[in-house]
Amino acid sequence: MNCRKVYRNLSAYHDKLLSEEKARQLEQHLRECPECMQKWREFSEIVKAAGYLEVRKPSSGFNQHLLEKVSLLGAADQESYEPSGNKRWPAYALVLVGMAVAFMVFLTFPHLKKGESHSLAQAPNQTPTLYDELELDGRTFTYQVSEGNDSSWRLFEFDNADDFGTFNPETFRREAKVYRRYVLPVVDIEAGNSYAGESYLLTPVASSGMQSTDVVF
Amino acid sequence: MKAKDKKTVGLSQVSDRELMTYVREGNLGAFNELAERYKVRLYNFIYRVLPEREEAEDILQETFLRAYRERNRFDQRFCFSTWIYTIALNLARSEYRRRKRWRMVRLGTSRNEGELELPDPKNHQESFMPFIEKAIETLPPEYREAFILRDVNRLPYEEIAQILSVPVGTVKSRINRARLLMRQRLEPLKESIYELSKGLPESIGIS
Numbered sequence: 001m002n003c004r005k006v007y008r009n010l011s012a013y014h015d016k017l018l019s020e021e022k023a024r025q026l027e028q029h030l031r032e033c034p035e036c037m038q039k040w041r042e043f044s045e046i047v048k049a050a051g052y053l054e055v056r057k058p059s060s061g062f063n064q065h066l067l068e069k070v071s072l073l074g075a076a077d078q079e080s081y082e083p084s085g086n087k088r089w090p091a092y093a094l095v096l097v098g099m100a101v102a103f104m105v106f107l108t109f110p111h112l113k114k115g116e117s118h119s120l121a122q123a124p125n126q127t128p129t130l131y132d133e134l135e136l137d138g139r140t141f142t143y144q145v146s147e148g149n150d151s152s153w154r155l156f157e158f159d160n161a162d163d164f165g166t167f168n169p170e171t172f173r174r175e176a177k178v179y180r181r182y183v184l185p186v187v188d189i190e191a192g193n194s195y196a197g198e199s200y201l202l203t204p205v206a207s208s209g210m211q212s213t214d215v216v217f
Numbered sequence: 218m219k220a221k222d223k224k225t226v227g228l229s230q231v232s233d234r235e236l237m238t239y240v241r242e243g244n245l246g247a248f249n250e251l252a253e254r255y256k257v258r259l260y261n262f263i264y265r266v267l268p269e270r271e272e273a274e275d276i277l278q279e280t281f282l283r284a285y286r287e288r289n290r291f292d293q294r295f296c297f298s299t300w301i302y303t304i305a306l307n308l309a310r311s312e313y314r315r316r317k318r319w320r321m322v323r324l325g326t327s328r329n330e331g332e333l334e335l336p337d338p339k340n341h342q343e344s345f346m347p348f349i350e351k352a353i354e355t356l357p358p359e360y361r362e363a364f365i366l367r368d369v370n371r372l373p374y375e376e377i378a379q380i381l382s383v384p385v386g387t388v389k390s391r392i393n394r395a396r397l398l399m400r401q402r403l404e405p406l407k408e409s410i411y412e413l414s415k416g417l418p419e420s421i422g423i424s
Contacts, residue, residue: 007393042403046403049345050349051369053265056261057257062252063249063252066278067248069278070248071245
C-alpha cells in the first residue's frame with residue numbers, strides 16, 4: 001500500500017471498516033513510513049478530541065419559549081398539515097411545473113449551455129462569494145478567497161486535499177476585482193463520476209486588459 | 218385531562234416514536250420531552266455548522282416548530298433522530314446559503330499572523346479546543362456537516378447518509394477528506410496534538 005492509498009483509507013481504518021487484510025497492509029505501511037505514521041497519529045488525536053468539544057447549551061428558557069410558540073400555532077394550523085393524499089399535486093403537474101421553471105431559467109440564463117450546465121457563474125457587480133471547493137477527477141481542491149473591498153480580492157489558498165500538495169498561490173494571485181468561477185457542485189468521484197479532461201475557468205471579470213486564466217486539471 | 222396527565226408521568230421512559238404518537242394527539246408534554254432530549258445535540262450541531270453562530274438558537278427553535286407543524290408527516294418507520302436532524306440541517310443550510318457570507322479564519326499558518334497564540338503546553342486540552350473549533354469553521358460546508366455529525370455528534374455512517382441524503386460511500390469519502398483537511402489545518406500545532414487527548418477515554422459524543 002502506498003502513501004496515497006493510506007490517506008484514502010485512514011478513516012475506514014480509524015472506524016474499523018477495513019477488511020483484516022487491508023488493515024494489515026495499512027499497518028505494515030505505517031510501520032515503514034514515519035511520515036504516514038505521524039499523520040496517522042495526528043489524525044486520530046484530532047478525531048478523538050473533536051468528541052470533547054465544549055458542549056454548548058441553548059438558553060435556559062428555551063423549552064418554555066418553544067412551548068409558548070407551539071401553543072400559538074394552535075389547532076388552526078394543524079388542519080393544513082393533515083395528511084391527505086388527494087390534496088397533493090398529481091405527479092404530472094409537478095413535472096409540468098418543473099419543465100416550465102427549467103424553461104424560464106433557460107430564458108434568463110441562455111449562457112447555460114452544455115458543458116456549463118452545472119456552473120455557478122458569478123454575475124458581475126455582485127459581491128463575490130466564496131466557492132469553497134472543486135472536486136475534479138477524484139482530487140479535491142479547496143480554495144478560499146478573503147473577503148474585503150473589491151480591489152483586495154485574491155485567492156488565499158489552493159490545495160489538494162488528497163496529496164497534501166499545495167498549488168502555488170502566486171499562479172492565481174492577480175489584481176482581479178471579481179472572480180468568475182465555473183465550479184461544479186461537489187460530486188463524489190468515487191461514486192463513479194468523472195470530470196477528467198474538462199477545463200475549468202477561474203476568470204477575473206470586468207477588468208480591462210486582464211487575462212482570464214484557464215485552470216486545467 | 219387526567220388521562221393526559223397520566224401519560225405525562227412516565228414520558229422519560231417512552232421511546233421517541235411513541236412520543237411522536239402522543240404529539241400527534243396534541244400532547245405538548247410529549248413534545249416538550251422530545252425537545253428536552255434533542256435540543257442540546259441539535260444545538261451543538263447547528264452552532265458549529267453555521268458560520269453565524271448567533272443564529273443557532275433561532276434555527277434550533279425553528280427546527281422544533283417545523284417538526285411540530287409537520288408532525289403528521291413524520292413517517293413512523295424512520296428514526297425520529299434522523300428526521301429532526303434533517304430538518305435542522307435543511308434550515309441551517311438555507312440560512313448559510315442565504316447569507317453566503319464568509320469569514321476568513323486563520324490558524325496561525327500565515328506569516329503576518331499573531332492573533333492566535335499557540336496552545337499553552339501546561340494546559341493542552343483547554344487551550345487546544347478553540348483551534349479545533351476554528352479548524353472546523355474553515356472546512357467547506359459539505360465536509361463540515363459530515364465531520365460534525367460523525368466526530369462531534371458521533372452518529373453512525375448510515376444515519377449520516379440518511380440525514381445528508383447521499384449514499385454511505387459518499388459519506389465515507391466526505392468524512393475522510395474532512396478529517397484529512399482538519400489534520401492539515403492543524404498541522405502547525407503538531408507537537409501539541411499528541412498531548413491533546415491524554416487521559417481522555419473514548420468519547421461517546423454530544424447527546
